[in-house]
Amino acid sequence: MDLLNYAFMQRALLAAVLVGVTAPAIGVYLVQRRQALMGDGIGHVAMTGVGLGFLLSTSPVWMATAVSVLGAVLMELIRWYGRTRGDIALAMLFYGGMAGGVLLINVAPGGSTSNLTSYLFGSLSTVSESDVTAICLLAAFVVAVTLLLRRQLFAVSQDEEFARVTGLPVRALNLLTAVTAAVTVTVAMRVVGLLLVSALMVVPVAAAQQLSRSFAATFAIAVAIGVAVTIGGTVTSYYQDVPPGATIVLLTIAVFVVLTALSAPLARRRARAAAQASGDPLECAIPQAGPDRPDVRVPATRSPGDGAAV
């Protein structure tokens, strides 16, 4: 493994693994609450943060974190209060965020839209020492939230109305989910890029669903897929000259396709095993009328009404 001899590659792999863990970990809750594209929205908003980071010459990662957290909170507030035109407000937030990023980076001294590219599509080889520190800290936060509060987040994501009656702080948990998603977006920004972040949040979960019947298994399988594809994509990009972000996303989709193809026979086998266990027949057995089944023969007193003969 000569690739591990390079410091930049070590950093890249560490960042990739952390993304592989965190993106599906929060993504599973987003998919559960049917907000699969929330990560995409936050990614757009984070662009303003990157632009602001360049303009103020501070770390784009931390600035993007701050702005996307703010954007995520704003999205949650719109969801509470702006029930009627919530989708329009969200659209404005998304595209406002993207436009803000493009504008700010061009205003920044020496900045141009090309500086954005590495954030839009990821650029593993330029991950710096300080980026890795930031990514580690943020990833630790995401893992802590998604594991320690898994029962609460599950309950709120499954049925918000019921969760309220169990006395859970539903609004606080919703905000926490949004903030955690925002943090994950910035963790993944350097690896897969802002425009592809959402794929790593959603597709591993969709792939895991093909195999699992429980939430816990979906979570574990999704994270395993996430880690496998991020490592696979990073290593591939080292040996072949391909962009890591795009490679990772395409690998994830390939995993989804393979698991979907596998799931149909698996489900059939499970159904057969369950049917055998419970003694239920798997298929409908329609009794055939005929001389060997006298119990279903048409009574002799009945004949076709219109006198038709068979």
Place this chain on the structure above:
Amino acid sequence: MSTVSEDAAREPVISLRGVTAELGSRRVLRGVDLAVRRGEVVALLGANGSGKSTAIRTIVGQVPVTGGEIEIFGTPRRRFRDWARVGYVPQRTTAAGGVPATVTEVVSSGRLSRARFGVLRRADRDAVRHALEQVGMADRARDSVEALSGGQHQRVLIARALASVPELLIMDEPMAGVDLASQEVLAATLREQVERGVSVLLVLHELGPLEPLIDRAVVLRDGCVLHDGPPPRAVGQHALPGHDHVHPHADHAEPTRTGLLS
């Protein structure tokens, strides 16, 4: 909980006084008075749009009230925190979310009100299993909720409400879309709860198999209480304004739900 003193018996576990509520700009409740006393089973009846679901949802805080007072166990709703004493069955056609979940996982959510920091101990897991036994779903505990029929979904939702061993059950149309077999299981479950001294407030479309359990019926029309007293007899019930008949259907009448295992 099992022995109820005379004083406690008179104390209302739910009381609504002059409650008004709006959905959008439409006034859905126009001053509803309603009380459920300890150990009582009260059915909330009325036509579609009469405000019966909204009344229930103001009690659990899902719909904000614009006037009047709501008390739960004698505490104003805003200050009420003891939610473990309340079991809630929202109106749902499915217990499933966007990600697969097992029956046990869904029912465990109902135990969170008793579990500190969301950590389920042995006693909590026993309570979850017991709740599943009460609705006759213990054998499906490890199955995905997506593989259940409509009636089984409803039984899971009721088990989730029972997991915290509540003193008060609030149910919104627990019999909607439920096959006959499940209706009977639900009626038996409810009878067990009532015998334990649990108070019940439930929204119903028609009394059906629950009729013998119901102490009192409150009929709403256009957000006002039309009748508060003994449950209307079968004839009267069918004569209610806007009554439309919902026929329970058998499991296999719903081909999309007869997933892998049913």
